[in-house]
Amino acid sequence: MTWEVVIGLEIHAQLTTKSKIFSGSSVAYGAEPNTQANLLDLGMPGQLPVLNQAVVPKAIKLGLAIGAEIGMRSVFDRKNYFYPDSPKGYQTSQFTYPIVDKGGVVEIEMDGEIRKIGVTRAHLEEDAGKSIHDAFPGQTAIDLNRAGTPLLEIVSEPDMRSSKEAVAYAKKMHELVQYLGICDGNMQEGSFRVDSNVSIRKPGAPLGTRTELKNINSFRFIEAAIEIEIERQIEIIESGGSIVQETRLYDADKNETRSMREKEEANDYRYFPCPDLLPIIITEADIEAVRATMPELAGEKQARYETEFGLSEYDAALLTGSRQMAEYFEALLAKTQDAKLSANWVMGALSKSLNQNNVAIEDSPVSAEALASLLARIQDNTLSGKIAKQVFDAMWKGEGSPDEIIEAQGLKQITDSSAIEALVDDVLAANTAQVEAYKGGQEKMFGFFVGQVMKASKGQASPAQVNGVLKAKLNA
Amino acid sequence: MSDKTILGKHEVDTISRLAAISVAESEVEQVAEKLTSILDLFAQMEKVNTDGVAPMSHPLDQVQRLRPDVVTETSIREKVLKLAPSSEDNLFLVPQVID
Numbered sequence: 001m002t003w004e005v006v007i008g009l010e011i012h013a014q015l016t017t018k019s020k021i022f023s024g025s026s027v028a029y030g031a032e033p034n035t036q037a038n039l040l041d042l043g044m045p046g047q048l049p050v051l052n053q054a055v056v057p058k059a060i061k062l063g064l065a066i067g068a069e070i071g072m073r074s075v076f077d078r079k080n081y082f083y084p085d086s087p088k089g090y091q092t093s094q095f096t097y098p099i100v101d102k103g104g105v106v107e108i109e110m111d112g113e114i115r116k117i118g119v120t121r122a123h124l125e126e127d128a129g130k131s132i133h134d135a136f137p138g139q140t141a142i143d144l145n146r147a148g149t150p151l152l153e154i155v156s157e158p159d160m161r162s163s164k165e166a167v168a169y170a171k172k173m174h175e176l177v178q179y180l181g182i183c184d185g186n187m188q189e190g191s192f193r194v195d196s197n198v199s200i201r202k203p204g205a206p207l208g209t210r211t212e213l214k215n216i217n218s219f220r221f222i223e224a225a226i227e228i229e230i231e232r233q234i235e236i237i238e239s240g241g242s243i244v245q246e247t248r249l250y251d252a253d254k255n256e257t258r259s260m261r262e263k264e265e266a267n268d269y270r271y272f273p274c275p276d277l278l279p280i281i282i283t284e285a286d287i288e289a290v291r292a293t294m295p296e297l298a299g300e301k302q303a304r305y306e307t308e309f310g311l312s313e314y315d316a317a318l319l320t321g322s323r324q325m326a327e328y329f330e331a332l333l334a335k336t337q338d339a340k341l342s343a344n345w346v347m348g349a350l351s352k353s354l355n356q357n358n359v360a361i362e363d364s365p366v367s368a369e370a371l372a373s374l375l376a377r378i379q380d381n382t383l384s385g386k387i388a389k390q391v392f393d394a395m396w397k398g399e400g401s402p403d404e405i406i407e408a409q410g411l412k413q414i415t416d417s418s419a420i421e422a423l424v425d426d427v428l429a430a431n432t433a434q435v436e437a438y439k440g441g442q443e444k445m446f447g448f449f450v451g452q453v454m455k456a457s458k459g460q461a462s463p464a465q466v467n468g469v470l471k472a473k474l475n476a
Numbered sequence: 477m478s479d480k481t482i483l484g485k486h487e488v489d490t491i492s493r494l495a496a497i498s499v500a501e502s503e504v505e506q507v508a509e510k511l512t513s514i515l516d517l518f519a520q521m522e523k524v525n526t527d528g529v530a531p532m533s534h535p536l537d538q539v540q541r542l543r544p545d546v547v548t549e550t551s552i553r554e555k556v557l558k559l560a561p562s563s564e565d566n567l568f569l570v571p572q573v574i575d
Contacts, residue, residue, distance in 0.1 A: 033567050035551035037552075
């Protein structure tokens with residue numbers, strides 16, 4: 001019996017602002033509990049919300065990037081429910097008239113094929129506070145710092161057919177919001193949260209009952225949670241049961257999903273237009289102003305890297321895989337003026353060290369400027385590529401600038417031809433049997449001599465010069 | 477919505493639960509009558525022909541004012557924690573909301 005999996009995602013992207021969506025409270029992460037909640041955020045009577053002007057162009061940016069209709073007149077609604085982390089008794093959201101309307105599409109690549117995932121809408125809303133359930137027995141503790149933080153909720157069509165597609169879409173959206181500069185994408189701090197709606201059906205049948213997997217903060221766990229939820233649903237249906245529409249939590253330790261079992265009964269949000277907030281009106285001029293500030297997106301960048309720099313599709317895709325990596329590469333390239341050399345170092349030594357130490361590129365201890373000054377020493381023949389890697393490792397450990405390290409460790413490449421000749425003479429004199437073999441036609445011995453000379457020079461001889469001198473001497 | 481909507485105890489219970497307003501058993505009938513009269517008013521309004529009229533969310537012919545993205549507020553934690561029935565470690569405490 002084959003089942004078709006149907007997945008739609010709701011992504012909450014925290015918009016990068018300094019203050020909240022409707023109040024002048026700070027949204028800085030990690031503050032002392034309840035120090036960033038003012039009277040409005042606390043739901044005190046007599047307070048009126050005023051919309052933060054920074055959120056409007058950010059929402060438009062996303063709309064333009066995915067080719068969606070922009071809601072020229074969008075309206076805030078109240079989503080009514082009682083929960084202690086939302087002291088007003090409702091969440092201010094957009095229901096009937098979202099700021100980003102239908103028509104959005106995001107392309108993902110699955111096994112070499114392009115799949116189009118529809119984006120139903122994206123709307124502005126406020127975040128809730130944080131509930132802490134396990135700190136005080138029998139009680140829930142509330143920190144309202146996060147209440148009122150601006151969110152853009154991006155709702156996809158139920159267009160994904162596997163956990164892998166869902167993750168590919170989520171990653172694409174994650175990359176997009178960061179390229180657009182509208183969200184910092186920090187999943188650990190909750191700036192980018194993914195809720196997955198999962199159901200199964202027989203191909204061609206109407207949609208099955210869905211469950212929602214909430215608040216999973218890593219792509220790996222999203223995939224695992226969806227997988228395990230699909231298995232659970234198939235098992236229930238195949239044994240004659242039916243799926244209950246509910247929110248389920250993913251437990252990574254046990255790799256299982258389980259019902260949230262909230263004490264609240266079935267939701268009935270009774271949306272209605274928020275009388276405290278007037279409609280947001282967007283004009284064509286507003287949209288054009290935002291369009292003029294649209295950054296180059298990953299796809300455009302990748303194409304440019306291929307045509308302008310002659311990089312391979314693979315390299316160009318890797319370098320544009322995140323905005324931060326592309327920015328690093330471009331900063332490096334601006335100094336070195338050598339795209340291939342820069343690309344090789346970013347994808348090679350730098351990426352290796354970043355991955356091994358689990359460091360994000362924007363936090364790299366070796367900045368693009370520092371790496372450029374190292375590559376300059378390759379470009380002026382002070383260092384061979386191999387020794388440069390040694391210097392890079394020292395730079396990573398904070399041992400100083402490339403020139404300081406080269407000086408301190410005596411790593412300068414030997415380019416003095418008489419010194420290289422002397423090294424070559426020594427090697428040839430010490431290996432007379434191999435010289436005879438070479439002269440007797442075993443030309444592959446050449447590599448052996450190069451290796452010996454490089455070893456004798458502790459890797460510091462210029463390989464190009466060693467090759468030249470060896471050829472001249474052996475073929476004399 | 478027909479103009480004969482009459483709310484019963486079940487509807488009153490649901491509405492009072494959603495609104496978190498308790499309605500005493502003795503008041504149910506009276507509340508049901510009042511709510512029914514509100515629904516009647518809406519039913520009356522629904523009879524008005526609105527063909528060609530754009531949905532209106534607000535009666536004011538004005539648009540949303542915006543404020544600059546600037547932090548203007550400072551902590552009022554000490555004052556507001558005092559107002560809470562229960563707090564500890566600078567957190568508000570409420571009855572447990574999850575099993």
